Amino acid sequence: GKDGYRHFMEKELHEHPLVIGQTLQRMVDPASRRVFLPDMPFDLATVPRAVITACGSAFYAGMVGRYWLEAIARLPVDIDVASEMRYRNPPLTEGSLGLLISQSGETADTLAALRSLRQKAIHILSVLNVEHSTMARESDSVLGTVAGPEISVASTKAFTAQLTVLACLTIATARARGMLDALAEEELVAALLDLPSRAAEVFTQGAAIRRLAGVVAEARDVLYLGRGSMFPIAMEGALKLKEISYIHAEAYAAGEMKHGPISLIDRTVPIVASVPYTPLFDKTLSNLQEAKARGGRLLVFTDTKGADRVSAIAEDMVVLPHVHDFVAPILQTIPVQMLAYEVAVLKGTDVDQPRNLAKSVTVE
Numbered sequence: 292g293k294d295g296y297r298h299f300m301e302k303e304l305h306e307h308p309l310v311i312g313q314t315l316q317r318m319v320d321p322a323s324r325r326v327f328l329p330d331m332p333f334d335l336a337t338v339p340r341a342v343i344t345a346c347g348s349a350f351y352a353g354m355v356g357r358y359w360l361e362a363i364a365r366l367p368v369d370i371d372v373a374s375e376m377r378y379r380n381p382p383l384t385e386g387s388l389g390l391l392i393s394q395s396g397e398t399a400d401t402l403a404a405l406r407s408l409r410q411k412a413i414h415i416l417s418v419l420n421v422e423h424s425t426m427a428r429e430s431d432s433v434l435g436t437v438a439g440p441e442i443s444v445a446s447t448k449a450f451t452a453q454l455t456v457l458a459c460l461t462i463a464t465a466r467a468r469g470m471l472d473a474l475a476e477e478e479l480v481a482a483l484l485d486l487p488s489r490a491a492e493v494f495t496q497g498a499a500i501r502r503l504a505g506v507v508a509e510a511r512d513v514l515y516l517g518r519g520s521m522f523p524i525a526m527e528g529a530l531k532l533k534e535i536s537y538i539h540a541e542a543y544a545a546g547e548m549k550h551g552p553i554s555l556i557d558r559t560v561p562i563v564a565s566v567p568y569t570p571l572f573d574k575t576l577s578n579l580q581e582a583k584a585r586g587g588r589l590l591v592f593t594d595t596k597g598a599d600r601v602s603a604i605a606e607d608m609v610v611l612p613h614v615h616d617f618v619a620p621i622l623q624t625i626p627v628q629m630l631a632y633e634v635a636v637l638k639g640t641d642v643d644q645p646r647n648l649a650k651s652v653t654v655e
């Protein structure tokens with residue numbers, strides 16, 4: 292049942308801290324602060340390239356994965372949505388790593404992409420929530436997300452669990468490739484281990500998130516902005532809003548806004564920005580200044596370290612706990628999903644069963 296929550300989505304949102312912790316327990320030794328992945332029939336030290344493919348929210352998790360694998364593990368990564376990857380026929384070096392991400396393990400587009408990668412002698416590593424799924428059977432290796440059953444059509448906890456797995460995979464890959472010494476690994480692992488308690492603190496911000504929801508619910512169009520690993524989180528926020536509140540939302544890399552969508556900005560198009568205090572904080576803030584100068588209403592998710600500077604320009608903001616840059620996209624996912632949820636509640640839509648959508652799409 293819903294355990295007293297209004298919808299399965301609300302219940303599942305509240306499970307973020309738990310599933311991040313459970314997923315970490317599978318892969319992290321807290322005593323040594325090291326990541327241990329199961330044995331896999333390929334060597335992360337020598338794979339020439341990774342090809343990431345998925346659909347929907349899982350694709351955005353993959354985009355964060357690309358950011359981490361390239362920046363931290365120095366592994367070249369190609370990424371595309373599964374329905375495109377399959378037909379692009381990209382040139383692939385034999386022995387590359389195909390990284391498939393899916394909550395259900397049954398999504399037809401992702402499964403078809405998996406099969407086409409397999410034909411090219413690509414190692415198949417899947418990040419899956421349903422461990423006895425078709426994709427699980429057809430993969431060389433599976434890294435499980437320990438999110439439990441996800442009932443709400445819009446993905447919530449499975450997404451942060453996917454990010455948690457990808458973070459651990461990044462650490463293991465970086466170590467294997469000589470990009471991470473023991474001290475640096477301990478620092479990243481400590482940041483991950485800190486997440487369940489920081490994630491739990493996000494729920495103290497419910498009133499602030501509902502305030503933002505009041506503004507967003509009145510809009511016809513909403514622009515979501517973020518940079519770096521926060522760009523896919525903006526995309527996740529925009530997708531969630533579209534899916535369950537039926538409000539049109541677009542996500543842009545904050546720096547790209549001036550090359551087009553800035554022409555849309557006026558008082559009627561709220562801007563939701565994810566701007567924790569990371570090395571991209573200043574750059575993102577100056578992009579937000581540009582939007583504000585054109586009459587944009589800034590609704591900003593930041594953290595305790597960014598709050599002072601954000602408050603100087605934002606119409607409203609939500610202040611989240613400050614965490615290590617590496618894990619900031621995981622933490623910042625929770626409030627953007629909560630925002631979409633609260634907007635849908637205000638709109639009175641069928642939150643758990645949005646029109647035209649299915650939990651698992653088994654046709655291509």
Ligand code: BG6
Binds near residue numbers: 348392649650
């Ligand atoms: C969709 C769902 O169509 O499939 C999304 O509506 C989901 O929420 C996407 O992210 C991918 O599903 P899966 O099971 O492959 O992660």
